[in-house]
Amino acid sequence: MKRRHDLSLKLTAYLVSALFAVLILFPIIYTFGNSLKDENKIYEIPPKIFPSHARSVTVVLDYSDYKNASKAELLDKLMIDSTLAIYTIPYDLNKASIYEVKVVGVKDAKSIFYTRVHRAQMRLELDFGLYNNAMIKKEVLLYQGKYKQSAATFGYEFNEAGIHRSYNRDQIGNNTFNMPIGESLVSKYQINGRFIGTVLENKPLLMFENYKYFFQLPAHMYSDDPVVTTYSYWIFLWNTVIVLSFAIFIQTFLCALTAFPLSRVFNRRISNVLLMFFLGTMMVPFVSIMIPQFLMFKQAGFYDNYLALLIPYLTPAATFVYLYKVFFDKLPGSLFEAAKIDGASTWYCFTRICLPLSKPVLSLVALTTFLDNWNDFFWAYMVSERSQLWTLNVALYHMAQNSFAKQNFIMGLSFAAIIPVLFITVLFSKQVRQTIVFSGIKE
Structure with a gap:
């Protein structure tokens, strides 16, 4: 009977743990799944956790009719047609999950031109870059030679003698999108080349390529800041690392230095008064x-400088001071008495006895400081005006407030900001469990 009761209790505990694990992990998984979608599928009803397709379209255009055109004239027509295809195909077929558009220009049965663009890369130029949220129209795309800048940004290969770029000739035109793409390019946008057909492929790995361009969003969104333009997302990560490193180092050392005299230097009466002062600060909300x-x-x-972000951490946190003091109180007094008999100073006792033995507490303080300050927002938001000083959370907030930012970009960057927290928590989970043991030292 007792064994059955223990078994049911364990089963209940496992089920509850599994339920809480699912509830905690589901928002993270859902955020990751939405980051893999395009900007239209993310609003699909009923919603799906992960996208089902990531299609690649190769458009083949023939320029054999331009035998007398100069090299410059031929390249100009190729850049016009490729620009029209790159921007209009995902726009016109916005529910088809087209993640990649490739344009192959052929002449006399030879491939002479090739360009390839990922959908997320195209969105950056369309929303914040060259076209800056312009409408998808032929006149707009070709206005004042912008198609040349677009082609230069995306990159292309061109050689009248031929290039080593091929396509699946057996599959050309054998897809449901071939006719609507051809009619749109020929009739609506009036391309220069002769439309041969399209090759459709499903490439799931294109979903993960989204992240390559997610990290470029800040550089396009804040192009007026040269630092953000140069380093993009990574300047925000660097600012966060600077603040975290400073906070962790200061809090782990300063709180231990504050707790040591409360535990081992001052008499109990003075120590209790000072400890009550520190604990009293916990009752004052930061707001x-x-x-x-x-x-x-x-x-x-x-x-609006780094000092504003760093100086608040020069104050020891009362919670950590109390944690260190409790730990130091449990250390055997004989350790310190023996050290003092040998002529050890108070500083020696602190640095050579207390700190080496307090590794579990150091790990807990470091982890807690990391989590608290990784998630910190209000103070960094208040004291940093220039975008080059923003931490990750502040940058994510500002980018999310931009009405032109697509939600899959924001969710992708948000998921990237979660990864370090999960990694550090798993990495230090053993040290956190050891804090309740206090190294096994007893009086």
């Missing part, structure tokens, strides 16, 4: 002092 602190920092010149 109540945030505005006065902001005004004080701004008047002191700590605004």
Whole structure:
């Protein structure tokens, strides 16, 4: 009977744990799945967690009729046609999950031109780059020679003598999109080349290529900031790493340095009074002092610079001070007495005895500081005005507020911001469990 009761209890515990794991992981998985979709499929009803297709379309155009055209004239026509195909095919077939458009120009049965563009790359240029949220019209795409800049941005291969680019001739035209694409390019957009046909392929790996262009979004969105233009997403990550590294180093050392005299230097009466002071600060919500602190920092010149982001961490956190003190109190007094008999100083006792033994607490403080400050938003948002100083959370907030930013881009960058938290938590899970043991030291 007891064995059956224990078995049912374990089964219930496993089921509850599995349920909570699913509830915690589902939003992360859903965010990742939406980041793999295109900007239209993300709003599909009923919603799907992952996209079902990632199609690649190869458009083949023949320019054999331009035998007397110069090299420059032929290239100009190729750039016009490729620009029209690249931008209009995903736009006209917005529910077809077309992630890639390739254009192959042939002349006298030889491939002479090739260009390839990913859908996310095209969206960057269309929303924030060359066309800056312009409408998809032939007149707009070709306005003032912008098609030349577009072709240069995406890159292309051109050689009248022939290039080593081939396509599946057996599959050309054998797809449901061949006719609508051909009619659109010939009738609606009036391309120069003769439409031969299209080759349709399903390439699931194109979904993951989204992330290559997600990280380029800040450079396009904040092109007026030279630092963000140069480093894009990585400047935000660098700012976050700077703040986190400083916070972790200061909090792990400063809180230990504050707790040591409370535990081993001051008498119990003074120690308790000072400890109550630190614990009392925990009762004051940060929201109540945030505005006065902001005004004080701004008047002191700590605004819109790295000092404004770093200086708040010079104050030891009361929670960590208390944690260190409890740990130091549990250390055997004989360790310190023996060290002092041998002539050890107080600093020696702190650095050579307390700190080496407090590795589990150091790990917990470092992990907690990492998680708290990785998720921090309000203070960094208040004191950083220039985009080159934003941390990841602040940058994500500003990018999400832009009405032209596509949701799959925002979800992709949000998922990328979650990965370090999951990695660090798993990496330090063993150290966190060890904190309850306190190294197994007893009086």
